Amino acid sequence: MTLLRDVEVAGARCDVRLAGEVVVDIGSLADAGDEVVEGRGGALLPGLHDHHLHLLAMAAADRSVDVSAGLQALIGQHADGWLRAVGWSGEGDRYDVDAVMPQRPVRVQHRSGALWVVNSAGVRALDLRNVHLAGVERDATGEPTGRLWRMDAWIAERLGRTAPDLAAVADRLARLGITGVTDATPDLDRDSCALLRTVPQRLLLLGDPDGDGPVKVVLPDHALPSLDELVARVEAARPRPVAVHCVTREAYVLLLTALDIVGHHPGDRIEHGAVIPASLPPWCAVVTQPGFLLARGDDYLRDIPPADLPDLYRHRSLLDAGCTVVASSDAPYGPLDPWAVVRAARDRTTRSGQVLGAAERVPARAALDGLLRPLQDITRPPRQVQVGAAADLVLLHVPLAEMLADPDAGLVRQTWLRGVSTVASQG
Numbered sequence: 001m002t003l004l005r006d007v008e009v010a011g012a013r014c015d016v017r018l019a020g021e022v023v024v025d026i027g028s029l030a031d032a033g034d035e036v037v038e039g040r041g042g043a044l045l046p047g048l049h050d051h052h053l054h055l056l057a058m059a060a061a062d063r064s065v066d067v068s069a070g071l072q073a074l075i076g077q078h079a080d081g082w083l084r085a086v087g088w089s090g091e092g093d094r095y096d097v098d099a100v101m102p103q104r105p106v107r108v109q110h111r112s113g114a115l116w117v118v119n120s121a122g123v124r125a126l127d128l129r130n131v132h133l134a135g136v137e138r139d140a141t142g143e144p145t146g147r148l149w150r151m152d153a154w155i156a157e158r159l160g161r162t163a164p165d166l167a168a169v170a171d172r173l174a175r176l177g178i179t180g181v182t183d184a185t186p187d188l189d190r191d192s193c194a195l196l197r198t199v200p201q202r203l204l205l206l207g208d209p210d211g212d213g214p215v216k217v218v219l220p221d222h223a224l225p226s227l228d229e230l231v232a233r234v235e236a237a238r239p240r241p242v243a244v245h246c247v248t249r250e251a252y253v254l255l256l257t258a259l260d261i262v263g264h265h266p267g268d269r270i271e272h273g274a275v276i277p278a279s280l281p282p283w284c285a286v287v288t289q290p291g292f293l294l295a296r297g298d299d300y301l302r303d304i305p306p307a308d309l310p311d312l313y314r315h316r317s318l319l320d321a322g323c324t325v326v327a328s329s330d331a332p333y334g335p336l337d338p339w340a341v342v343r344a345a346r347d348r349t350t351r352s353g354q355v356l357g358a359a360e361r362v363p364a365r366a367a368l369d370g371l372l373r374p375l376q377d378i379t380r381p382p383r384q385v386q387v388g389a390a391a392d393l394v395l396l397h398v399p400l401a402e403m404l405a406d407p408d409a410g411l412v413r414q415t416w417l418r419g420v421s422t423v424a425s426q427g
């Protein structure tokens with residue numbers, strides 16, 4: 001058995017004993033026969049849950065060129081075969097990629113995750129002239145522009161899959177104190193589901209065809225389905241709840257209308273909820289990404305109509321309306337670090353230091369509580385360190401109040417997953 005001696009649980013110093021995968025005792029405990037970890041007053045919390053990310057895309061991003069600062073990062077990447085790049089915020093086409101890398105086939109993922117842009121060598125390698133799928137964008141003459149919308153599965157099929165290094169991803173999660181994740185990738189095939197289950201973290205897969213949790217439904221930002229199509233998709237998902245990718249004002253109106261027709265399920269949730277108009281009824285459960293305010297906030301301030309800004313990534317006003325709002329990363333498209341996410345929910349500052357929606361700031365504790373809610377049902381209360389609970393735990397170097405005053409992943413000391421210590425950082 002493992003004894004965590006002198007840790008802070010719910011504000012009080014105590015000892016916590018683990019046996020197998022479970023917390024078996026809390027109090028002032030003798031330590032004969034136990035393996036002892038000295039907590040020195042650091043907070044012991046349930047392991048964090050990231051309620052929306054994409055594990056396979058995270059692994060793929062690890063072997064890609066980061067073009068978030070521009071396509072110039074591709075210059076000089078001379079080798080054979082396909083080059084993969086991620087994080088582009090540009091709006092260009094194949095010719096923009098040709099300008100920096102004409103020789104080698106390149107595919108560049110837009111930071112939204114919805115779009116790949118291939119250069120002319122890539123258009124030839126994929127034989128796009130002879131591919132007649134809706135996602136292949138064409139110009140007025142019928143020539144492919146190199147822009148491929150939501151064609152990840154097709155591209156992977158064409159290029160062959162590379163075995164992703166999920167172990168490195170899982171290790172990174174554990175070092176941050178994350179013991180459970182919701183993979184929000186839609187329409188996973190069974191092989192991908194089996195691969196994802198090799199990750200030691202607790203998992204909820206929104207794209208699992210055989211699951212019983214929420215089903216991911218995507219409302220593409222630029223190509224909304226008709227009301228009838230959406231109603232049919234939600235009906236097909238029942239009796240499971242739906243987790244709906246919903247970013248724009250128009251998508252939100254469409255979704256509300258569709259659910260009024262089909263009927264609400266208590267487990268229905270909205271992913272992103274980037275614009276939820278205050279003039280419309282609020283949603284019951286929203287999985288938001290405060291990290292985008294940090295990573296992209298300056299772009300939002302420049303690009304989004306001023307009238308939409310008060311409705312952007314609402315948090316406080318939805319909590320006040322009685323909704324459940326939980327934070328998540330959307331990694332690799334948003335910053336993974338959950339402590340940076342808590343900080344972003346509290347401060348809502350952009351990289352340049354401007355505050356985006358001051359009225360929507362929430363206390364750090366409220367953001368943390370969202371990360372402690374169960375994966376399967378985010379409307380249930382935050383998990384607690386208590387006898388009988390799973391030994392999914394994170395130990396901090398400092399008391400909780402100190403962490404909440406200045407959230408920082410460097411203050412995570414050790415993580416347990418099913419009673420097994422997966423990380424012991426230095427310090």
Ligand SMILES: [Zn+2]
Pocket residue numbers: 052053054184330
């Ligand atoms: Zn996502």
